[in-house]
Amino acid sequence: MIKIVNIKKTFGKNEVLKGISAEIRPQEVVVVIGPSGSGKSTFLRCINLLETFDEGQVYIEGVDIMDKETNINKIRTDVGMVFQQFNLFPHKTVMENITLSPLKVKKISEELAYNKGMELLKKVGLAEKANAYPDSLSGGQKQRVAIARALAMEPKIMLFDEPTSALDPEMVGEVLEVMKQLAQEGMTMVVVTHEMGFAREVGDRVLFMDGGYIVEENRPKELFENPQHQRTKAFLSKVL
Amino acid sequence: MCYAIFAIFTNFTGGHTMNFSFEIIIDYLPYFGKGALLTIGLSIAGILLGTILGLFIGLGKMIRNKWLAFPFECYITFFRGTPLLVQILLVHFGVVPMFLGTTNGIVAGVIALTLNASAYIAEIFRAGIQSLDRGQMEAARSLGMSHVQAMRYIIIPQAFKRMIPPLGNEFVILIKDSSLLSVVATPELMHWGRMMMGQHAKVWEPYLTAAFIYLVLTLSLTLLLNHLEKRLKTE
Numbered sequence: 001m002i003k004i005v006n007i008k009k010t011f012g013k014n015e016v017l018k019g020i021s022a023e024i025r026p027q028e029v030v031v032v033i034g035p036s037g038s039g040k041s042t043f044l045r046c047i048n049l050l051e052t053f054d055e056g057q058v059y060i061e062g063v064d065i066m067d068k069e070t071n072i073n074k075i076r077t078d079v080g081m082v083f084q085q086f087n088l089f090p091h092k093t094v095m096e097n098i099t100l101s102p103l104k105v106k107k108i109s110e111e112l113a114y115n116k117g118m119e120l121l122k123k124v125g126l127a128e129k130a131n132a133y134p135d136s137l138s139g140g141q142k143q144r145v146a147i148a149r150a151l152a153m154e155p156k157i158m159l160f161d162e163p164t165s166a167l168d169p170e171m172v173g174e175v176l177e178v179m180k181q182l183a184q185e186g187m188t189m190v191v192v193t194h195e196m197g198f199a200r201e202v203g204d205r206v207l208f209m210d211g212g213y214i215v216e217e218n219r220p221k222e223l224f225e226n227p228q229h230q231r232t233k234a235f236l237s238k239v240l
Numbered sequence: 241m242c243y244a245i246f247a248i249f250t251n252f253t254g255g256h257t258m259n260f261s262f263e264i265i266i267d268y269l270p271y272f273g274k275g276a277l278l279t280i281g282l283s284i285a286g287i288l289l290g291t292i293l294g295l296f297i298g299l300g301k302m303i304r305n306k307w308l309a310f311p312f313e314c315y316i317t318f319f320r321g322t323p324l325l326v327q328i329l330l331v332h333f334g335v336v337p338m339f340l341g342t343t344n345g346i347v348a349g350v351i352a353l354t355l356n357a358s359a360y361i362a363e364i365f366r367a368g369i370q371s372l373d374r375g376q377m378e379a380a381r382s383l384g385m386s387h388v389q390a391m392r393y394i395i396i397p398q399a400f401k402r403m404i405p406p407l408g409n410e411f412v413i414l415i416k417d418s419s420l421l422s423v424v425a426t427p428e429l430m431h432w433g434r435m436m437m438g439q440h441a442k443v444w445e446p447y448l449t450a451a452f453i454y455l456v457l458t459l460s461l462t463l464l465l466n467h468l469e470k471r472l473k474t475e
Contacts, residue, residue, distance in 0.1 A: 050378050077384035087379035091398050100393060101383035146379075153383060 001026045001188055002157065007046055007056030009039075016042045017053065018212035024157075027186045031199040031220070034209035035235055040192045043209065044161050047190065048079045060157070077105060080150030084162040086142040088134040088149070094121070095130040098149045106153070113152075120148040124178050140171030144178055151182075158182065160191040196239055200224055208232045265445050268436045275429035276453050278346070282421070282428060283414045286353030290414075291407065293354060294361025299391075302366060312362070319359035325420050328352045332424040345426030349418065357414055364406045368399035401472060408465035412458050419454070429453055 002024040009017040016039045024030050032040045045051035047058055049065050049072050058065045065075055089097050098120060099113040108116075121127045124144040134142055143163055150158060160179065164172045176198050183189055183202050193199065199206050200220045207217045208229075216223065216232045224240070227233045300312030319327065332348035340347070372395060380390035419430035433450035437443065 048382055050382060073381075073384050073386050076382055079382075081379075081382040083375055083379060085373070085375050087373070087375035089376065089379070089394055089398075091401070101380075101385060104389055104393060105384040149383070 001028075001061060002047060002190075003057075003059040004047070005057045005059075007043075007053045007058065009042055009046065009051065009053040016212055017046070019056070020209075020212075020214055021056075022207065022214060022217075024188065024190060026188055028204045029183045029187075029189045029191065029202055030205050030207060031203035032190065032192045032207045032209060033194070033196070033199060033235075033239075034215075038209040039212045040209045041161050044159050044190060044192050047157075047159060048076050048081055050081070073105070077101075077153050078156045080153060080155035080158045082143070082146050082150055082158065082160045082163045084165050086134075086139075086146045086166070088142055088146055090134050093131050093133055094126065094137070094145050097134065097145060098152045101149075102152050116152060117148075120151055121145075123151075123181075124148045125174075138171060139167045140174045143167065143171075143175045147175075147178055147182075157188045157190070160189065160193065162192050162194065164193065164195055194239065196224070208235065210235065261440075261442070261445060264436065264440050264442065265449050268432065268446070268449070271432040271435070272429065272449060272453060275427060275432040276457065278427060279415060279418050279429040279454075280457065282346070282349050282353060282418045282426075283411065285350045286357045286414045286418070287407070287411045289350070289354040290357030290361050290410075293358035294365055297358055298362035298365035298369075301362060302369070316359045316362055319356050320363075324352070324356050324417055325423065327356055328420055328424060331355070343424075345421065345424050348424060349421045349426045349428070352421070353414060353418060356417075357410060360410055360413075361407065364403055364410065365399065367406075368403040369395055371402060372398055404472065405465070405469055408461070408468075411465075412461055415457050415461065416454060419450075 002022075004020060004022045004024075006019050006021050007017055008015070008019055020039075020043055022030075032043065034040050042051055046053050047060075049058075052066075060075055060079065063070055063075065065072060088094075089100070092100065095114070095117050098117040099110075102108050102113045102116065103110065118127060118130065121130055124147060126141060126144055126148070129137060129141065129145070134145065137145065147163075163179070164175050167175065172195070176195060179189070179191070179198070180202050191198070191203070203220045205217060206220045206223045208215050208223065208227075208231075210231050216227065216229045218228075223232070224236065227236055297312050297315055301309055301316060303309040303312075328348065331352040332343055332345070335351065336343045336348045376394055376398065377390055380394040381387070385393070418428055421428055422430035422434055425431060430450055433446040436446035436449075440446075
């Protein structure tokens with residue numbers, strides 16, 4: 001579904017990705033962990049080209065996203081993204097946040113967009129907030145709206161960039177719950193997170209990144225209980 | 241009451257101004273009224289047209305391709321780096337006759353104020369856009385919107401809200417700077433002050449009256465803007 005071949009990325013003199021290859025299969029939940037500065041967010045952002053890369057290829061359902069012929073806007077409608085800082089549109093209501101892109105990009109009818117929006121808000125438990133503005137919501141509510149907004153485009157893949165890192169601890173659970181439900185419904189997901197419990201419980205596979213490389217990847221149980229690399233052991237001993 | 245204050249003030253300045261004449265001011269009031277209306281009209285035209293033009297210039301300056309952005313940068317540099325008075329003379333005696341055959345103070349006034357204001361507004365606009373969090377553009381793009389759609393639905397509406405206070409400032413400046421148009425005989429407020437001065441050979445009456453009317457205009461606008469800003473904040 002997603003194939004990443006040896007991507008490299010440099011910011012100025014700092015090489016952030018030093019050759020990353022990975023494959024993500026349909027309905028798989030891949031969790032990316034690693035110390036800060038290891039390149040995990042950059043890696044994730046390369047998948048929908050929010051970040052360009054200097055070398056290598058990313059294929060989404062067989063389409064090379066860096067190819068000049070590729071319409072990246074079309075690709076992005078299939079790849080939803082959830083950000084650490086939510087990035088809701090503050091001048092739009094919750095419902096408008098959700099329906100804007102379906103209306104303007106997919107050009108579906110108002111009624112259809114509204115119904116779909118309501119359905120998604122129910123799913124994330126925020127139907128009563130449809131007409132509220134983002135500033136009146138708590139962090140956890142904002143992130144659940146952001147997830148609903150991404151889902152409104154009916155993506156085939158969802159990318160999560162540290163979705164709970166900006167939340168107060170008591171709100172982490174409600175967001176993880178929504179993500180877990182999404183995983184159970186068979187959504188293909190790539191999740192960058194520090195929530196090791198989530199990685200272990202929901203992840204099909206865990207990638208451990210450090211210093212711009214994927215150091216180790218395995219099923220969560222194996223990776224957490226029997227890490228092979230020294231760096232993985234050192235990292236896990238600090239976070240577990 | 242204000243004229244009383246002015247009268248007291250003039251007493252201080254020496255014997256020869258003791259005969260401060262309210263009569264000639266009252267005589268000239270209809271002209272001052274007409275002039276003030278034109279001043280308001282010119283400023284409104286300047287701010288509206290300047291905002292539209294400034295938006296395009298600002299967007300032009302933000303083009304990533306340096307060669308494409310260069311003309312817009314030159315435009316801003318020229319109009320911010322040269323005196324408005326020089327621009328007015330160029331437009332009045334150069335640009336307008338080139339197109340109309342003859343010149344016209346009001347047309348020249350609108351054009352000069354618009355061109356000048358748009359350069360400042362372009363920068364106000366650019367600052368408004370660049371003050372927005374990068375995540376707004378990223379979120380819009382990640383939802384499949386094109387760059388143009390993201391600008392139109394997400395970035396520009398938010399930038400506009402942040403632009404209102406500096407745009408208001410520009411409006412106030414425009415009201416005051418439009419007085420420079422009196423040198424090309426555009427019949428705005430200051431022009432009538434100068435006419436009155438010419439007719440009666442008096443200094444204090446015409447200029448203090450003009451100053452007073454300018455002050456009323458700028459103060460009312462400032463109050464209006466403060467009110468607007470407060471209302472936007474609570475939203």
